[in-house]
Amino acid sequence: MPELSPTPVxxxxxxxxxxxLALIPAxxxxxxxxxxxxxxxxxxxxxxxxxxxxxxETVDYTISLSHDGKPVDAKEVSWTxxxxxxxxxxNGSAKLVGGKAKASGTLAEPGFLLCRASFRETPQxxxxxxxxxxxxxxxxxxxxxxxxxxxDAFWKxxxxxxxxxxxxATLTPDPASTETLEVFDAQxxxxxxxxxxxxxxxxxxxAKSRPAxxxxxxxxxxxxxxxxxxxxxxxxxxxxxxNAHGIPNGKPxxxxxxxxxxxLKDYRFRGHGDRETNYFLGMFLRLVRAIDFxxxxxxxxxxxxxxxxxxxxxxxxxxxxxxxRDLRGxxxxx
Numbered sequence: 242m243p244e245l246s247p248t249p250v251x252x253x254x255x256x257x258x259x260x261x262l263a264l265i266p267a268x269x270x271x272x273x274x275x276x277x278x279x280x281x282x283x284x285x286x287x288x289x290x291x292x293x294x295x296x297x298e299t300v301d302y303t304i305s306l307s308h309d310g311k312p313v314d315a316k317e318v319s320w321t322x323x324x325x326x327x328x329x330x331x332n333g334s335a336k337l338v339g340g341k342a343k344a345s346g347t348l349a350e351p352g353f354l355l356c357r358a359s360f361r362e363t364p365q366x367x368x369x370x371x372x373x374x375x376x377x378x379x380x381x382x383x384x385x386x387x388x389x390x391x392x393d394a395f396w397k398x399x400x401x402x403x404x405x406x407x408x409x410a411t412l413t414p415d416p417a418s419t420e421t422l423e424v425f426d427a428q429x430x431x432x433x434x435x436x437x438x439x440x441x442x443x444x445x446x447x448a449k450s451r452p453a454x455x456x457x458x459x460x461x462x463x464x465x466x467x468x469x470x471x472x473x474x475x476x477x478x479x480x481x482x483x484n485a486h487g488i489p490n491g492k493p494x495x496x497x498x499x500x501x502x503x504x505l506k507d508y509r510f511r512g513h514g515d516r517e518t519n520y521f522l523g524m525f526l527r528l529v530r531a532i533d534f535x536x537x538x539x540x541x542x543x544x545x546x547x548x549x550x551x552x553x554x555x556x557x558x559x560x561x562x563x564x565x566r567d568l569r570g571x572x573x574x575x
Contacts, residue, residue: 280309283318285358285373293376294354300375302344302356304335312340318360322346325353325374351381395516396564403432403526408533412440417467420444422474424467426490427481431530433523434487438465438531441474441481442540452545453479453535455561457528459552460509462501464490479538483531485524485553521560528561 288301304320306313314337322331322344335342348354354375359368389395412425421444429436443451454473456466466482467490473480484490486505488497512518528548535541548561 279362281313281360281362281369282307282310283358283360283369283371285320285356285371287373287375289375292374293379294348296351296378296381297347297349298377299345299347300354300377302346302358302373304337304342304344304356304358304371306337306340306342306360313337314339316360316362318342318358320344320356320358323355323357324348324350325355326357348377351378351383353377353379399522399526400529400564403529406430406432408530408537410534415439415467417471422471424471424474426465427483427534429530429534431487431523431527434527436483436527436531436534437487437490438481438483439467439470439490440479440534441470442479442538443474443477446479446540448539449542451477451479451538451540451542452547453538453541454481454547454549455528455531455535456480456482457548457550457554457557457561458483458485459550459554460485461553462486462488462497462505462508464488464492464497467491479535479540481531481535483527485557487523487527524557525560525564528557529564532561532565 284305286303286305288303294300302320304318306316306318316337317334318337319332319334320342321333323329331346333344335344344356344358346354346356354377356373357370358373359370361368407430409430411428413428415424415426418424423442423444425440425442427436427438427440456469456473458466463484465484470480470482486500486508488500488505508520511520512522516522532546532548536543536546548558550556550558
């Protein structure tokens with residue numbers, strides 16, 4: 242199973258007018274569940290619904306293991322606690338009783354306490370791994386570096402350049418649309434490469450009635466994720482999932498492999514050291530343009546917008562919150 246970390250989210254609400262650079266447990270689970278082909282299922286959960294704790298407060302984790310839906314007894318699971326995967330680590334093991342085992346830990350500073358549990362049916366078996374996380378005073382996390390003196394001026398200038406490009410959107414109906422959900426391949430003009438992804442919209446939604454969510458991708462070269470947009474659309478949101486590079490969606494796997502090995506190989510190093518030519522400048526401006534698109538939809542409620550991603554997608558979520566800190570103008574349709 243791929244190893245996943247708790248996911249950074251940028252959330253905005255005009256009720257507080259503050260980007261939330263933290264996990265939002267009310268919306269997204271802090272637990273990553275694992276299953277294997279032999280029917281074992283492993284999960285890690287915390288003892289609080291909101292998964293939020295004070296500095297020094299004990300976080301209690303429950304590690305659960307089942308096989309074909311039945312609790313596994315008398316087997317041993319191992320666990321590791323860390324500050325979001327960074328050493329020093331605390332390691333331990335526990336015997337399952339009624340399919341459950343416990344682990345506990347604390348953090349002496351703001352951050353995220355990650356519990357990584359693993360289980361092997363036999364010493365020769367491949368391990369099954371599950372993760373659970375808790376936020377410890379997350380809003381007290383400080384920036385690792387000071388904000389550059391011209392940060393706001395730089396991004397104001399970049400957004401002015403972007404604003405000079407009309408936000409023309411081409412929405413091509415997708416055959417995955419259902420009786421309750423409209424699905425489109427969405428292309429929105431931007432500086433350089435377009436915003437490219439899938440847009441899902443609940444049918445018959447009233448004006449100013451829906452939250453919006455933008456899901457963004459980790460590192461790699463892939464299509465937009467249609468099912469991701471549809472998942473949130475079926476939950477009642479205006480949902481858009483965009484690929485990181487402004488490339489076409491829905492192509493054969495060979496198309497993206499060729500790009501990853503050719504035109505987009507090592508893209509993360511392009512323009513390194515120069516903010517005007519850095520590859521991620523274009524990626525971040527596509528975030529701004531995607532927000533332009535979502536907040537221009539008549540069904541948007543003018544209040545709630547989420548940017549959601551992990552790994553490179555988490556990086557994008559934080560960037561979106563830093564660049565687009567205030568949605569008041571959006572709510573007025575400006």
